[in-house]
Amino acid sequence: MSTPSNRMPASGNVNGGGRRETKETLFIDAITEALREEMQRDPNVFMVGEDIGTYGGAFKVTKGLLEQFGPERIIDMPVAEEAFTGMAVGAALMGMRPIVEYQYADFIHCAWDQIVNVAARIHYRTRDAVPMVMRAPSGAGLRAGPFHSQSPEGWFAHVPGLKVIVPGTPWDAKGLLKAAIRDNNPVVFFEHKYLYRRLKGPVPVDDYACHIGAAKVQRQGTDVTIVTYGAMLQTALAAADKAQEKGISVEVLDLRTIYPLDKIQILQSIAKTGKAIMLYEDTRTLGIGAEVSAIIAEEGFEYLDGPILRVSSPDAPIPYSPPLEDYFLPQVDDVMAAIDKLSAY
Secondary structure, eight states, rough: OOOOOOOOOOOOSSSOOOOOOOEEEEHHHHHHHHHHHHHHHOTEEEEEEEEEEOOTTTTTTTTTHHHHHOTTTEEEEOSSSHHHHHHHHHHHHTEEEEEESSOOOOOGGGGIIIIIITTTTHHHOOOOOOOOOOEEOSSOOSOOTTOOOOOOHHHHHHHHTTTTOOOSSHHHHHHHHHHHHOOOOOEEEEEEEEGGTTTTTEEEEOOOOTTTTTTEEEEOOOOOOEETTTTTHHHHHHHHHHTTTTOOOEEEOOEEEEEEOOOHHHHHHHHHHEEEEEEEEEEEETTTHHHHHHHHHSSSSSGGGOOEEEEESSOOOOOOSSHHHHHHOHHHHHHHHHHHHTTTO
């Protein structure tokens, strides 16, 4: 296997560094904390969305915020995604920092024109900043069927002018959301709803923000790299544990930001292991894994000791049936099959 050139620059992945005091926090609570702290920090931050006020949001992410900040900053909207997204774009152009919440990521498509043809294009047209965040609970696993379970991050990653974030840990959910709110560009922020109350992890107690565009090695390894993001991070880590029992050392690289991608971290990891598995929940064709595979093939081919493999959901709508949904979604055994295949090279 070839080694990386000494001309390859170091990764820009910075997460605060050093030891810091943390507390165990649920994924959902990390997001709520980010919203509350940023609204306390900056009076220009406000929220719009369906049922985010009195009801506290479809998944209760905004519970308690109406009482703290009032109806002028936590604004309930009718079922009109395109309308309130367009309103948020206008507010951003006037110097405010709106946060738009969609009940499910599946409904964000109704605002496609405002996001893709307006928010994403304004800076190119006029050089104006559009500091807004569009939050959406995404992903499957809750037996919600094809209309409430999609992972549409690949669609928005294809649009110049947008930043797209999909965190996989409470630490990153809070730190990346705070960074997104402070960013002067439109950011689409997908929160995997299966993780909301199932995943707990350390979160710094002090103020912090993660760098947008920086991937993170969540587990060091030497034999195979799994490149993943979102809820599939947990699947990758479980597969890495299982592979370790067979003497296979797996590195798990969490993209965290889908656009812009951290090419440097990706190539450094592949140069280290020589083998690559793309793991993503979205359907297979033209998914994020295909783009990462192309980056490796174009810029890191000399590092490879085997084919680049993809483990993803099939090109089909997400089933309602629990057994079929489990079959549809990538599982640990699917990842292990890919690891075993690559280990034979």
